[in-house]
Amino acid sequence: MTTRTIRARDRPVFGVDVHSGDVRGDSPSYALVILDSVDEDDPDAPDADGPMARVTRDVVSFRKLCRLIDDREPLYVATDNAYELAADKGELVNFLRSLPDGTRLVQVTGAERPEPLSRVASRHGIPYGKEPMKEAEAAARLAAANVGHEVTAFTDETTVKVSRGRSTGKGGWSQDRYTRRIHGNVRKRTRQVQSKLKEANLDFERDVTEKYGGYANATFTVEARPEDIPVSNSRAGDVRVEVERERRDGIEYEPLVQRRDRVIVGIDPGTTTAAAVVGLDGTVHALYSSRTGDTAEVTEWIVEQGRPIIVAADVEPMPETVEKFRRSFDAAGWRPTTDLPVDEKLHRTREASYDNDHERDALAAALYAYDDHEDQFERIAAKTPPRLDREAVIAGVVAGGASVEAVVDDLSEDDGSGGGSGDGDADEADPTEPERTEEEETIRRLRERVDRLESHAESLEEDLEERDDRIAELEGELEEAKREERIEARSRRAVSRLERETDRLERERDEAQERVADLERKVETLKELWRLDHSNFGDVAEGRGLVSVKVVEQFTLDALDAADEAYGLVAGDVVFLRDASGAGRRTAERLAETEPRAVIRGEGNLSDVADAVLFERGVPVVPADAVPVREVDELAVASEEDLAAAVEEWEEEAEQRRRDQKAERIDRIISEHRAGRTLPETEE
Secondary structure (H helix, E strand, C coil): CCHHHHHHHHCCEEEEEEEECCCCCCCCEEEEEEEEECCCCCCCCCCCCCCCEEEEEEEEEHHHHHHHHHHHCCCEEEECCHHHCCCCHHHHHHHHHHCCCCCEEEECCCCCCCCCHHHHHHHCCCCCCCCHHHHHHHHHHHHHCCCCEEEEEEEEEEEEEEEECCCCCCCCCCHHHHHHHHHHHHHHHHHHHHHHHHHCCCCEEEEEEEECCEEEEEEEEECCCHHHCCCCCEEECCEEEEEEEEEEEEEEEEECCCCCCEEEEEEECCCCEEEEEEECCCCEEEEEEECCCCHHHHHHHHHHHCEEEEEECCCCCCCHHHHHHHHHHCCEEECCCCCCCHHHHHHHCCCCCCCCHHHHHHHHHHHHHHHHHHHHHHHHHHHCCCCCCHHHHHHHHHCCCCCHHHHHHHHHHHHCCCCCCCCHHHHCCCCCCCCCCHHHHHHHHHHHHHHHHHHHHHHHHHHHHHHHHHHHHHHHHHHHHHHHHHHHHHHHHHHHHHHHHHHHHHHHHHHHHHHHHHHHHHHHHHHHHHHHHCCCCHHHHCCCCEEEEEEECCCCHHHHHHHHHHHCCCCCCEEEEEECCCCCHHHHHHHHCCCCCEEEEEECCCCHHHHHHHHHCCCCEEECCCCCEEEECCEEEEEHHHHHHHHHHHHHHHHHHHHHHHHHHHHHHHHHHHHHHHHHHHHC
16 A cells, blocks of 8 residues: 555545636635545444545635635645636645645646546546536545646745844844844754754755854755655744745646556566566566565556556466456456577566566566567557547557457547536536527537537648648758759769779678688688597597587577587587576477487586476487586597496486386376266265
8 A cells, every 4th residue: 555545544635616606706615525534444433425435515615715724634635627726826826835734736637738527537437427516526536546636836845944033133231142142042943953854864955154153044955845844834932943845937737646557567476476567668667576475565566557458477378376467457468379488588688677587587478468469559559549548549459359449439439528617517508598409409519510620620721831831941942952962963973983893892802701711611620620630538549439529508599509500410419518407498399309319418407398308309318427528629529438328327217217107197097087987976
C-alpha cells in the first residue's frame, strides 16, 4: 500500500462544484461532498455510502467552504475546473496559498485541456450525473482514487525566515542591552530551527544577517513542502518565524500518480521472483526481484508501473505462477515455442542493465513478447484514428481479443458521450419550454452538425492557405537549389570519374590482400603439420598414438560457430569443451549434428537438457580428468589410449543408464495399470 493511500484513509476528500451563481459575479454557492474514511471492522461505524467511505452532502457559500477546509484539513479538494473556485489566476494563487499544509487542489478532468467529467468518470467506473451535487461526488471519488492533476502555483522549495519580532527602538540608556537581547534571541531561535531541519534529514541552505549581539534575521531555503518541515509560523516575544513556499512563474498541473499506461510484463517465478516492465515501444521501464516478496507484493509493484496487456514467460509451457498473474490482470499471455537458451537471452538483453539472472530472464521474456507483437502494434496504430488513444486500442485488440474496428467503435462511442458541467447543462430540458417534436429535435441536431462542419471547413481553409504559402516558399528554395546543382554538376562528374578509378584500385588491392591471406592460411597449415611431425611430446618418442582435439571455448552457439569457422567441425572429431556449462537444447543439438567421436568436458557441469540430448544422440561425454588435453600453441592433442578407455567406460555407463530408464518405464506402466484397475472399485 502506498503512502498516498494510507493518507487518503486518514483524511477526508472534498468534492466541489458550482451550485448556483457565478464565481465572476455574485457570490456563488457550492455543492460540497465530503468522503470520510470508515473502519470496516468497527461495528459502531455509521452506514457507508460505498466501500470504506461515509458521504456528507451540503450546499455552502465560498466563505463556509474555506472554513470547512481549514477545520477538516482534507487531503484533496477536488473539482472538474479549478477556476470554479477563483475568478482569475491571481485569486487562484491566493486560494492555493490559503490551503492548509498537506491539502491539495485537484482538477480531476486533466491539465490545461481538461476532458468532460462524464468521460473521465465513465472511464474509471465512477457514477456520474449532471446535477451539481452528483458532479461534486464524482470529482471526490475520482480524487480519492488518485485520478487527476494537482493544481499548484508553488514549488517543492520552502523558505523559513527567522527575524526580529519587535523593533529595537529609538534609543535610551539601556538601548544596547535591549538590542543585544533581541539579536541574541533571534540567533538562539535560528539554531533551534537549524537543529530541527537536520533531525528531519532535510536539505537546506542558510543565509544569516549578523548584527550587534547576534542575528538580525536568518533565511533557510529548504527542499521540502511546508507539511514536511517540523517548523511552523509563530511569533513569540522578540522572534518571529515565517514559513512560505516558493512561487512558480505560473499555474502548473502535476499528475497525482506518475503511472505509465499499457505495458508488457515478463515474469520469472521461483525462489527469487523477478519481473520486468517494457513499454509498447520496446523501452525498458523497470526491473524487480525479491526472495521474500509474495504474489501480492509483486502485483502491487506491477500496478504501480502500468496496466499489463501481455504477461510473458521465458519457458514452455507457461508456469502456473505466471498464468495466475496473467489471469489477475486479464492480459494476453506469451511464451516461446521452446525454452529460451541462455545465450539468446544474453544477446537480447545486452543493452539493458540488470542485477541478476532472474531479472535478465524476466526482461528477455518481455522483450521477446514485444518482438513478436511489434508488427501487430504498428498495424493497429496505422488503423487508429488520430483522436483516439493508440494504446487503448492496442489493449482492446491484444488483451481483449476484439477486432480493431470494434475497439475503435467502442472508444468512439465513449468519446461521444455526455460532457462536463459546462456543455452538458445546455442539453438538459428546460421545464418552461414545450417538448420538441421528433422533427424539431432532428433539425436541431442537423443545425449543430452544420455549425461544426462549417467551423471545421474554415479551419481547413486556413490550413490550406498556410500550406500554399509553404509550397511557394519551398518552390523558391527548390529553384535556388537547382541553380546551385547546375553549378556543381561539372565538378561532381569529375569527382565521379576519380571515385570510379579509386574503386577499381581498391578492388585490386582487396583481391591482392585476399590472395595474401589465402597464402598465409596455407603457410599456417603447413606449420601445424610440421609441428605434429616434430612434436616434442614424450608419447611420440615412445611410439604411442595421439589424437587431434578441437577446442571450443564455451558451450554456446556463438562459440560453436566460431570453432566451426576457424578449423571446421566434422564427423569423427574429438571436441574439447573448455567451459561446458550453460547450454540449452538448441546448443546441444547443434553440437550433436556434427557427429563428434567424443566430447571432452572441461570446467563446469553440463545442464540436464544438454546431457539428455547428447545421450539420446549417442555422443560420448568424458571428463577431462580421464582424457587429459595438452595444448601447444594453437594445437591440442590427447592420448588415443586414454580416449578409447574413457569412451568404453562411457558406453558401459550408457548401457546401464538405458537399462535403468527401461526399468523405470516398465514400473510406471505397471503402476498406471494397477491404478486403472483400482479406480472403478474405489468409485463403487
